[in-house]
Amino acid sequence: MLGRVNHVAIAVPDLSAAADSYRSMLGADVTAPQALPEHGVTVVFVTLPNTKVELLEPLGDASPIAAFLAKNPAGGIHHICYEVADIIGARDRLKQAGARVLGDGTPKIGAHGKPVLFLHPKDFQGTLIELEEV
Ligand SMILES: CC[C@@H](C(=O)O)C(=O)SCCNC(=O)CCNC(=O)[C@H](O)C(C)(C)COP(=O)(O)OP(=O)(O)OC[C@H]1O[C@@H](n2cnc3c(N)ncnc32)[C@H](O)[C@@H]1OP(=O)(O)O
Numbered sequence: 001m002l003g004r005v006n007h008v009a010i011a012v013p014d015l016s017a018a019a020d021s022y023r024s025m026l027g028a029d030v031t032a033p034q035a036l037p038e039h040g041v042t043v044v045f046v047t048l049p050n051t052k053v054e055l056l057e058p059l060g061d062a063s064p065i066a067a068f069l070a071k072n073p074a075g076g077i078h079h080i081c082y083e084v085a086d087i088i089g090a091r092d093r094l095k096q097a098g099a100r101v102l103g104d105g106t107p108k109i110g111a112h113g114k115p116v117l118f119l120h121p122k123d124f125q126g127t128l129i130e131l132e133e134v
């Protein structure tokens with residue numbers, strides 16, 4: 001089912017400061033901010049030879065990462081995104097296996113313009129998993 005790691009996401013309290021730190025301290029190539037109100041976050045991507053790091057900060061009052069940042073005020077690794085070839089097939093197989101697919105199970109369009117879904121962290125070793133169809 002799983003393809004490449006598409007990105008590892010880090011939730012941050014200040015996206016601009018985090019992006020500057022990756023650029024100046026780590027010499028990284030960082031994209032411009034993308035506001036994604038339908039996801040309740042603003043993101044940038046750090047481009048790496050083999051994958052990406054997604055830096056994200058809350059956007060709006062109902063951001064799904066607000067509680068995470070309240071518990072981790074300095075930020076922290078938030079989720080890992082795996083690529084899948086067939087997100088509906090993956091979703092149905094996971095639901096069949098008893099995994100909780102977050103939301104109503106309908107994929108949303110993510111930051112790369114592709115369908116994404118999230119799986120409950122409690123079903124996967126305390127790790128929030130995002131699936132992105134590529
Ligand atoms: C930019 C678009 C897209 C992309 O294309 O890449 C994105 O990445 S959008 C990213 C932001 N969107 C999401 O994260 C959507 C999915 N997430 C959620 O629906 C919620 O974050 C959540 C997973 C349901 C958690 O919501 P929260 O308000 O924190 O609920 P709880 O406090 O009840 O948490 C339940 C339980 O889970 C633990 N938890 C929460 N977040 C994480 C996490 N990131 N990793 C591991 N564990 C997490 C939380 O601590 C609670 O545990 P207990 O306290 O032990 O009960």
Ligand SMILES: [Co+2]
Pocket residue numbers: 007009054079081130
């Ligand atoms: Co993501």
